[in-house]
Amino acid sequence: MTTRRNLLSLGLMGAAFALAPLSAANAQVRAIGKIRVDTSRIAQQGWGENAERIRIAMERQLAAALGPLYQRGAGTTLHVTVKGVWLTMYAGGSGGSKPKGGGGSSDNFDSDITVLGPRGEVLQTFPVLSVIDPSSGGAWYLPDVDQRRVVALIENNVAWIKRYLGA
Template identity: 55%
Template sequence: MTSRRAFLTGSAALVAGGLASFQALAQGTTIGAIRVDVGRLVPQGWGENAYAIKRAMERQLAVTLGDMLRPGAGPTLHVTLLGVWLASYAGGGMRGDGSGGGNDNMDSVAELVDRGRVIASYPIRSLELSSSGGAWYRPDVDQRRVAALLANNALWIKRYLGG
């Protein structure tokens, strides 16, 4: 039979251990480099625009993860963009049937790679309303919509990395 004192002592140890691991998580991971792979976007119809997305995602990650980035001092963050889909209707985005018809989507996998070995992997799906790019009639609305997806994705990556 477990005594009250043994239970409380054991619970205190669990709490202390949990707080220690929470504190380590709160400090975040140090990232030594960022690599973005857009090879799957080219055959999906993005063509040369895939490379512009790659550069924009690298910049967005550098800004979002700035405090975690220490060149050469940690594992490489390797992000593979699996797909980017922009909804054809850039209106209100609220159909009411739960279908998400007004959402733009991006799927990616963020991996921490150290010495050629994957040490962590995070699949991420980012959703933004198609209206996130502003007025539909602006000439740069699609670039703004993609930028909103990239920013959302980078924030999820930062969250998973403990930042």
């Protein structure tokens, strides 16, 4: 007989099973000794000198976010390749939720993450795609809106990296 208690226990077991591969993959990473962010691809895409600003901001955010997992001098390197940054047209709102309701426009930040061991061996690799509303950067009418939107994208991407590393 199916009861709510049985369904709940099955749901909890399913959730634990779904998280098990993530935990097993993270077990390899004990500490991150170096953080490297490569923004050369977005520099070629037209981000120019802003690519360097993104690199610096992301390295700082990662160092702060990883907390005790980041131990300078440890043997592993966190290598982040920023593949793309896209800011959608934004004029004060993203509109409705239906495909033709005026919505669906989001800012995106695409990166590939690789954790390298002391001898350069790949310990872990995963893609991270951050998709957030353009309003995440705050007031659209202020002159620095695009910079704040990029910062919001970096913060979101770093939060996902931290989660995948188990920090």
